[in-house]
Amino acid sequence: xxxxxxxxxxxxxxxxxxxxxxxxxxxxxGADRDLLNSLLRESADARAFASxxxxxxALLADSLSTEAAEASFRDKxxxxxxxxxxxxxxxxxxxxxxxxxxxxxxxxxxxxxxxxVASIQxxxxxxxxxxxxxxxxxxxxxxxxxxxxxxxxxxxxxxxEAPASFVITGPNGADLDVGRATIRxxxxxxxxxxxxxxxxxxxLGTAFGIEVAENGxxxxxxxxxxxxxxxxxxxRRIFAGQSTQSTQSKLPAxxxxxxxDAFLNTWETSFGVESVRGDLRVSRPGExxxxxxxxxxxxxxxxxxxxxxxxxEGYALNSTRTGLHQYPFRSQIEYLTESxxxxxYLLQYHPGVKTSSSKDRVFTAELHxxxxxxxxxxxxxxxxxxxxxxxxxxxQLKNISRRGINKDDQxxxxxxxxxxxxxxxxxxxxxxxxxxxxxxx
Amino acid sequence: MNLSTPDNxxxxxxxxxxxxxxxxxxxxxxxxxxxxxEAAEALQRTNITLWKKSEDWDPKQDFSRWAISIARxxxxxxxxxxxxxxxxxxxxxxxxEQMVDEASELVTPSSDRQEALEFCxxxxxxxxxxxxxxxxxxxxxxxxxxxxxxxxxxALKVAMMRLRGSLRSCIESQIGKEASA
Numbered sequence: 168x169x170x171x172x173x174x175x176x177x178x179x180x181x182x183x184x185x186x187x188x189x190x191x192x193x194x195x196x197g198a199d200r201d202l203l204n205s206l207l208r209e210s211a212d213a214r215a216f217a218s219x220x221x222x223x224x225a226l227l228a229d230s231l232s233t234e235a236a237e238a239s240f241r242d243k244x245x246x247x248x249x250x251x252x253x254x255x256x257x258x259x260x261x262x263x264x265x266x267x268x269x270x271x272x273x274x275x276x277x278x279x280x281x282x283x284v285a286s287i288q289x290x291x292x293x294x295x296x297x298x299x300x301x302x303x304x305x306x307x308x309x310x311x312x313x314x315x316x317x318x319x320x321x322x323x324x325x326x327x328e329a330p331a332s333f334v335i336t337g338p339n340g341a342d343l344d345v346g347r348a349t350i351r352x353x354x355x356x357x358x359x360x361x362x363x364x365x366x367x368x369x370x371l372g373t374a375f376g377i378e379v380a381e382n383g384x385x386x387x388x389x390x391x392x393x394x395x396x397x398x399x400x401x402x403r404r405i406f407a408g409q410s411t412q413s414t415q416s417k418l419p420a421x422x423x424x425x426x427x428d429a430f431l432n433t434w435e436t437s438f439g440v441e442s443v444r445g446d447l448r449v450s451r452p453g454e455x456x457x458x459x460x461x462x463x464x465x466x467x468x469x470x471x472x473x474x475x476x477x478x479x480e481g482y483a484l485n486s487t488r489t490g491l492h493q494y495p496f497r498s499q500i501e502y503l504t505e506s507x508x509x510x511x512y513l514l515q516y517h518p519g520v521k522t523s524s525s526k527d528r529v530f531t532a533e534l535h536x537x538x539x540x541x542x543x544x545x546x547x548x549x550x551x552x553x554x555x556x557x558x559x560x561x562x563q564l565k566n567i568s569r570r571g572i573n574k575d576d577q578x579x580x581x582x583x584x585x586x587x588x589x590x591x592x593x594x595x596x597x598x599x600x601x602x603x604x605x606x607x608x
Numbered sequence: 609m610n611l612s613t614p615d616n617x618x619x620x621x622x623x624x625x626x627x628x629x630x631x632x633x634x635x636x637x638x639x640x641x642x643x644x645x646e647a648a649e650a651l652q653r654t655n656i657t658l659w660k661k662s663e664d665w666d667p668k669q670d671f672s673r674w675a676i677s678i679a680r681x682x683x684x685x686x687x688x689x690x691x692x693x694x695x696x697x698x699x700x701x702x703x704x705e706q707m708v709d710e711a712s713e714l715v716t717p718s719s720d721r722q723e724a725l726e727f728c729x730x731x732x733x734x735x736x737x738x739x740x741x742x743x744x745x746x747x748x749x750x751x752x753x754x755x756x757x758x759x760x761x762x763a764l765k766v767a768m769m770r771l772r773g774s775l776r777s778c779i780e781s782q783i784g785k786e787a788s789a
Contacts, residue, residue, distance in 0.1 A: 184769060190643055190698045192749050204700045207707070218639040218710035220772075223779065225635035225647070226725045228744040231737070401749055 180216045182206075187217060192401060284338040285325075288318045288607045289537025291441050293329075298537070302335045310346070314436045316537065318607050322475070323359040323370070324351045326437035336362070347378040349390075349433035353474045366398035366413040366420065373407075374437075374452065376430030385413045387420070388427055390434070390452030396420050408453070427452050438471040439510065439537045439604060447514075447532035447589070459563030462519035467530050467591065472511040472559050475606045480506050484542040484603070485549060491579045492543060507541060509603040511557040516591060516598045527575070527592045536604050539584035544601035547571040553601060570599040622662045625671040626655070631722050632672070632715050633679055639711035640683045642698035646690065653682040676715050683708055721779060728778035736771050743768065 186203045189195050206213050283301040290298055293313030302308065302317070309332050316326040320338035327333070331346025340360035351374040352359045359370040364383030368375070373392030379385050387394065388410040396403045396411065399419040405411055411420035427434075435449045443449060447467040454461045458470040482503045486492055516530065544553055547570040554564055564570075572578065575592035578600065591598055637650040657678050665674055687704045690697055699707060714721065732740070742748045742756070750768075754761045 181769070184772070185765070187642065188765075188768065189750075192751075200698065203698070204703050207699070207703045214706055214710045215713075218707055218714060220776075221642060222635035222639040222711065222714045223721060223725060223772075223776065224643065224744060225638040226631055226722050227729070227740060227775070229631045229634060230722075230726055230729055231741045231745045402752065404752075 180213060183213055183217060184220060187220060195400075284320045285317045285335050287315050288324070289316045289436065289439050289441055290314065291436060304335055304337055307332065307334045314432060316436045316439065319359070321359065322353060322356045324349075324353070324437045326350075326433040326435075328433050328436070336360075343377065343379050345379050345381055347376070347429065347433060349374065349376050349430050349437045351437045363398075363413075365416045366396060369395045369397060371395055371404070374434075376427065376433065376452075378429065383414075385420075386423065387411050387413075388425055388430060390427065390430075391456070438512075439607070440469065440471075441535040441537050441585075443469070443532065443534055445532035445589075446530040447534060456559055457561060457563045458513055458515055458517075458559075461515075462517050464518035467532055467589065468515050468517070469534065470513040470515060470559075472513055472557050472562075472601075474510045475508055476511060476556055477506055477508045478503055478556070478603075480504065482507075483549065483552075485545040486543045486580075487541060489580045489582050489584060491577060492545060493577045501542075503542075507603075508606040509541060510538075510606050511553075512602040512604065513558070513562075514589070514600050514602060516593050518593075518596075530589070530591045530593060532589045534587045534589065534602075536585050536587075538605045538607060540580055540587060540602055541584070541605050542603040543578065543580070544603070545572055545578070550599060550601060557601060557603075570597060572598055572600055621667050622665060626658060626675070629672055629675055633675065635721075636676060636679050636711045636715050637683055639714060640708040641686065641704060642707075644698055646686050646697050650679070650683045650686045653685065654679040657682060672715060676712060680708055680712070683711075721783065724779045724782035725775070727782055728775050731778070732771070732775070736767075739764070739768065740771065 183203070183206055186195075186199060186206075189199070190203065207217060284304055286301045287296055287298055290296065291314040293315050294311060296308070296310065296315055308317075310327060310329040312329045314326065314328040316324055318324055319340075323339060325341065325348060327346050327348040329346075331348070332344045333346060334342040334344075336342055337360075339356070339358055340362075342362045344364065350359060350361065350370065352370045352372060355372075357370060357372050361368045361377060363377070363379045363385040366385040366387070368377065368385075368387060371393045373394055374390040375392075375394050376388040376390065377385065385398075387396070387405065389405050389407050391407050393404055393406045396405065396413070398413055398416050400417060401419065403411075403420060405420075408425055410423045410425040412423045413420040431449075431451065434452060435443070438449070440449055446465075447469060448463075450458065450461065450468050450470045454468070455470055458468070461468060461470075480503055484501055484503070487501050487503075514534075544550055550570045554562070558564055572591065576598070577588075577590045579588040580586075581588070587602065633654060634647070634651050637654070638647040641647045641650060654675070658675055661678065665671065684705065687701050691701050729737075739753065739757075742753045743750075748756070750761055750764050753759070754764050757764075759767075
């Protein structure tokens with residue numbers, strides 16, 4: 168095609184081009200569609216022009232998304248350690264296409280690409296699945312009882328409770344047919360995609376809850392960050408504190424009251440907390456980001472903090488040992504002999520206003536993690552010193568005095584390192600300790 | 609969507625050929641079915657069928673021709689399925705069938721639009737790349753892009769049309785140069 172002829176054709180098809188560009192937008196009417204089809208039906212030149220335009224758009228989208236993915240992975244590779252599996256998969260699977268990635272990942276011994284794209288990090292009273300079990304693209308997972316948290320190769324955490332049925336569609340996505348789940352996508356990772364019978368949800372750096380009923384109705388509650396809904400012809404973003412419900416694909420999701428209680432179990436599980444007993448609860452969505460502002464005089468609170476933090480060799484903790492830890496802690500300082508990647512949790516009692524009562528109140532609790540506890544920070548000075556790397560940004564801890572635990576407090580770590588027994592004798596002041604758990608693989 | 613695990617295990621030359629053809633297969637499906645998820649569904653089906661039929665492919669045979677014949681079948685399958693369930697999409701079934709024929713003309717290896725496009729894309733400013741990425745990769749509507757960027761809706765649409773016009777001219781020019789070289 169010569170350039171002059173091309174320009175002639177293009178000039179005659181401005182309206183056609185405009186319609187093709189607008190064809191996926193919600194304001195593209197039935198009349199617009201009829202006109203578009205009529206133009207194409209009647210003119211071979213129009214069809215040639217339109218097909219060329221659409222073909223180029225696909226190539227353009229591929230080029231731009233490959234560029235974006237490569238840039239994202241370059242950034243991630245330079246900022247994160249222990250991401251070998253994800254990078255290896257990403258190089259072929261994510262930058263290209265999920266279906267093709269699935270094919271490539273099933274190659275024989277000549278390929279070096281990992282086939283596993285998700286694994287079970289933790290379980291709670293579950294049947295049929297076990298800790299460490301791995302999954303490949305295309306595998307369907309059915310859960311009849313209990314809860315599980317899957318860690319995707321991308322780093323996304325997918326905590327789901329029975330009854331549930333879903334298919335792993337890639338290292339950063341799944342098709343959820345039925346079930347209730349919390350999805351958390353920590354750090355710089357974005358783009359986790361969940362497809363349900365009535366909605367398509369894309370994470371934009373976030374934590375959100377989702378429930379898919381038997382009839383496909385999909386409810387989404389955003390806890391942190393934002394997500395994009397792509398199920399209707401027009402995309403919609405929803406933000407922390409907002410909830411929607413989608414009853415039919417292609418129809419826009421409706422706003423509903425933001426109720427999070429239904430998701431608290433999976434929210435807890437998503438942080439690797441298998442169970443809590445006694446006078447302890449895990450902070451709710453919204454509370455997690457600013458523990459210094461959360462007042463609760465009736466129980467201890469556990470705030471999941473930063474994840475996948477690599478502490479360098481020589482980093483000082485109060486203890487890495489199992490057994491009983493109690494006052495005084497002066498002699499209990501240990502230094503890491505090698506770097507360690509951890510998830511951090513702040514355990515806090517914060518009653519708010521001081522009362523005149525000087526009587527101690529005793530709180531006891533048991534806390535079970537799905538991975539081993541590798542260290543404890545118990546002293547106020549070390550809590551202060553570790554805030555910069557382990558506390559959530561904006562945690563509002565500056566004005567809290569008397570951190571750490573006191574004379575009559577006890578913390579015991581079980582031999583298998585997964586259970587903490589806590590006994591805190593508290594007057595009306597703040598107590599805090601930090602628990603470091605081995606980051607998931 | 610539930611992908612079953614394939615029993616066969618195609619050799620490296622098949623995977624390599626399929627990888628190289630992905631962009632053009634996507635372009636083929638989109639050219640036939642328009643923007644929207646029908647094209648993605650057709651590509652998904654095509655990849656799965658190609659994988660299942662990998663043993664039928666003779667490496668001495670032109671892979672793209674063989675793959676496109678399968679893609680054509682899958683595109684028309686999507687049209688038929690949607691028709692059966694009375695779902696309307698961008699192109700009416702008779703138009704989609706005509707568009708399939710047009711699309712076939714674009715996939716031949718001699719007209720390598722991908723290379724030309726990448727050459728031309730490299731000349732686009734970052735601001736315009738951001739606009740293209742927002743629309744074509746993230747799937748944002750013009751209204752959303754206008755809100756995010758603070759640009760007027762009409763100005764944005766005009767800018768997109770101009771940008772695509774420039775890219776199109778550049779691609780045609782590149783392909784013309786390659787053909788005459």
